[in-house]
Amino acid sequence: MEYKVKDLALAPQGNAKISWAEQNMPVLMLLRKRHSALKPLKGVRVGAVLHVTKETAVLMKAFVDAGAEVVLAGSNPLSTQDDIAAALVEYGVHVYAWRGQSSSEYYWCLEKIIEWRPQIVLDDGADLHALIHEKHLDLAEQIIGGTEETTTGVIRLKALEREGLLKYPVIAVNNAYTKHMFDNRYxxxxxxxxxxxxxxxxxxxxxxxxxxxxxxxxxxxxxxxxxxxxxxxxxxxxxxxxxxxxxxxxxxxxxxxxxxxxxxxxxxxxxxxxxxxxxxxxxxxxxxxxxxxxxxxxxxxxxxxxxxxxxxxxxxxxxxxxxxxxxxxxxxxxxxxLVNLVAAEGHPSEVMDMSFANQFLASLYLVDNKGKLPLRVMNPPLELDEMVASLKLESMSVRIDSMTREQEEYVKSWRHGT
The missing domain is CATH 3.40.50.720 (NAD(P)-binding Rossmann-like Domain)
Structure with a gap:
């Protein structure tokens, strides 16, 4: 294992926190269970720059269980939780993150991810996407696709697209309804x-x-x-x-x-x-x-x-x-x-359950559609968004109505008038 974290002895404390998050992230845990046997990401290298929290750990473990080789760095010098970083190393994730990094250390960690030549890039703020496009265009051409989880990052990637510089398709996970309406707001x-x-x-x-x-x-x-x-x-x-x-x-x-x-x-x-x-x-x-x-x-x-x-x-x-x-x-x-991640622990697990379920599904979608997607920043497919919402409702024991066949035909037709 290659990694750089503060102290591996913190892993037991981190594992306890991750267990708490797993109990409160039923959608991602269900997706993780479904795909752990199939290994749809076997042989795929996933490079992620995300806040290293207990919720992120559940997502990283889902990728590992789906067969991916995972490399992780923190997306903010002050947001990494060192016990979580240590626990993820134990789980087989190559982690380059510790709390209190200098700016140069932060970018050193991003360069370590690039050394692993990721094929799927997950980002939170677009620093990794930008670094690849600025200094590592040879890698950009080999990347299947990426995701972006923040409004700030989507803005940066849209600018790359407008200038004709975007080298791989990116799914703006931030724009999923089950992300921005719940994660950002609640x-x-x-x-x-x-x-x-x-x-x-x-x-x-x-x-x-x-x-x-x-x-x-x-x-x-x-x-x-x-x-x-x-x-x-x-x-x-x-x-x-x-x-x-x-x-x-x-x-x-x-x-x-x-x-x-x-x-x-x-x-x-x-x-x-x-x-x-x-x-x-x-x-x-x-x-x-x-x-x-x-x-x-x-x-x-x-x-x-x-x-x-x-x-x-x-x-x-x-x-x-x-x-x-x-x-x-x-x-x-x-x-x-970010006051919520520096002075506290970030979003509640129940909210990140939906956000990270979108991240996981978007990554699977990129792999399934390798070479077929345009070099654009795209919103997540609506069917994936609705799947996340349906699974979340199911986990909350909430049932909803479904349309009758007559209603389905009615909303598809132009012939019904006054």
Whole structure:
């Protein structure tokens, strides 16, 4: 086995956590059981850059059981859970991940994946996809296909496609209904506040919460802020349709330049850079708390905060205090990185069950259709999405109606009128 993790002695602790996740991920466990005997991925090398959590471990074990050789690196320098990494090495996964990596160490791990010449590439943020297209085009031509799990990563891959540079088909798992509607909304909505509360132990009730961005992630965060008793929930947006939706969902909408003066807690969820920057820091009240739920640590523009601060200190493990020249103090959580994965454990297993079932099925689909798919970023086939939803309902003992033959014919015909 080739790997680099913090400490293999942590494996028993990691295995216990993985067992907990397995009990709460019935869809993926069913798919894993179905395909462990058939070995549809026998001989296929899978390279994955994902947050190394107990939920990710269940997915990696599913790939191993399906016959694949699996290589894994973390998709964020601070999100790896070292006990999980150790447990996966024991299971036969080549893991290159540990918590607290430098930027150079992070990219070293990605290069190690490339050395294994993966045929299926799973990514969370598109760093591996981008690295392959920038520096390893010889490998790109041998790749069957890839998947991408984040909005940020899909945006990057769409840019590659627009420029005519995409070298293999990619399934945007992020765009599966059973991913973005549940993982992004319910998973991130809950786990973002889990991270904020673990980091600070503040009371959300009575606070003014500002949510930057009203995509599926922002919707979930705003909903949970209201549920936790926030006095006001303010949404900032650049998209007029989403802004209108936020208003009709009962939230206030205003520019960040106005929200900056009144917010107690600011949470970014846009996938863009410098959403909160110098002009906003200069207006914030003393004690403002900043957290990011987007993939990269660029939404809260830290260079501006560093320039404005006369001093800086680490108050708590995931809380950094910036004292500005006028004496105001602003608190940045998790170094501006994904607060739910740095200060907490990421999404609940029940939500990742659907997301990772989509990852697994998308990978099987790529292998089954090797050489037949266009060099594009594609949404997952609807039938796979519906399969995941049906299995999830079944696991929850929920039954639904089915159409009669007459109804099926009715919805397919144009002849029935008034």
């Amino acid at each position: 998973g991130t909505g809950q786990s973002t506040f889990d991270g904020i509360l673990r980091a600070t132990n503040i009371l959300i009730a009575g606070k003014i919460v500002v949510v930057a961005g009203y995509g599926w992630v922002g919707k979930g965060i705003a909903m949970r802020a209201r549920g936790l008793g926030a006095r006001r929930v303010i949404v900032t947006e650049v998209n007029p349709i989403r802004a209108l939706e936020a208003i009709y969902d009962g939230f206030e909408v205003m520019p960040m330049s106005e929200a900056a003066e009144i917010g107690d807690i600011f949470i970014t969820a846009t996938g863009n850079k410098a959403v909160i920057r110098r002009e906003h820091f200069e207006k914030m009240k003393n004690g403002a708390i900043l957290a990011n739920a987007g993939h990269f640590n660029v939404e809260v523009w830290i260079p501006d905060l560093e320039e404005l601060a006369r001093s800086k200190r680490h108050m708590l493990p995931y809380v950094t205090e910036y004292e500005l020249r006028d004496g105001r103090k602003i608190y940045l959580l998790a170094e501006g990185r």
